[in-house]
Amino acid sequence: MRDDNCLFCKIVGGDIPSNKLYEDELCYAFYDIAPQAPTHFLVIPKDHIGSVAEVNGGNSAVVAHIFEVIPAIAKAEGLTNGYRVVSNCGPDACQSVPHLHFHILGGRKLGETMA
Ligand code: AMP
Numbered sequence: 001m002r003d004d005n006c007l008f009c010k011i012v013g014g015d016i017p018s019n020k021l022y023e024d025e026l027c028y029a030f031y032d033i034a035p036q037a038p039t040h041f042l043v044i045p046k047d048h049i050g051s052v053a054e055v056n057g058g059n060s061a062v063v064a065h066i067f068e069v070i071p072a073i074a075k076a077e078g079l080t081n082g083y084r085v086v087s088n089c090g091p092d093a094c095q096s097v098p099h100l101h102f103h104i105l106g107g108r109k110l111g112e113t114m115a
Contacts, residue, residue: 003048008099012046022073026065029073038107039077049100052089079106
C-alpha cells in the first residue's frame with residue numbers, strides 16, 4: 001500500500017526521480033542521494049512500511065526477500081570484500097525518511113564504531 005505523503009513511495013511510483021539499481025515486484029533499490037561510502041545504496045519495500053518497528057507477521061516476508069536481494073546487488077556492485085547493512089529506526093537512530101529502508105555501505109574499510 002502506498003502512502004502518498006511518503007518520499008520513498010513517490011520514488012517507487014516514479015513521481016520523484018532516483019538512480020535505480022534494481023527493482024522487482026516487492027522491492028526497489030537505488031543509490032543514496034548523499035552517499036556516506038564509495039558505494040551507498042538503499043533497498044526498500046515497495047509497499048509502505050514505516051520502519052523496522054512496523055515489521056510484523058503480516059509483512060515480514062518482504063524483509064526476508066530484501067535480504068536475499070541485498071547480496072545479489074552487493075555482488076553486482078563489486079562489494080566482494082564486505083559491506084554494512086543498516087536500518088535506522090525512529091528518532092533516537094536519526095531515521096529521516098519514515099519508510100523502511102536498508103542502507104548498504106561499502107567500497108572501503110568502514111569504521112569500527114556504529115553509534
Ligand atoms: P535515514 O536517515 O536512515 O532515514 O536514511 C534516509 C536516507 O535517504 C539518507 O541517507 C538520505 O541521503 C537518503 N535520501 C533522501 N532523499 C533521497 C532521494 N531523493 N534519493 C535518494 N536517497 C535519498
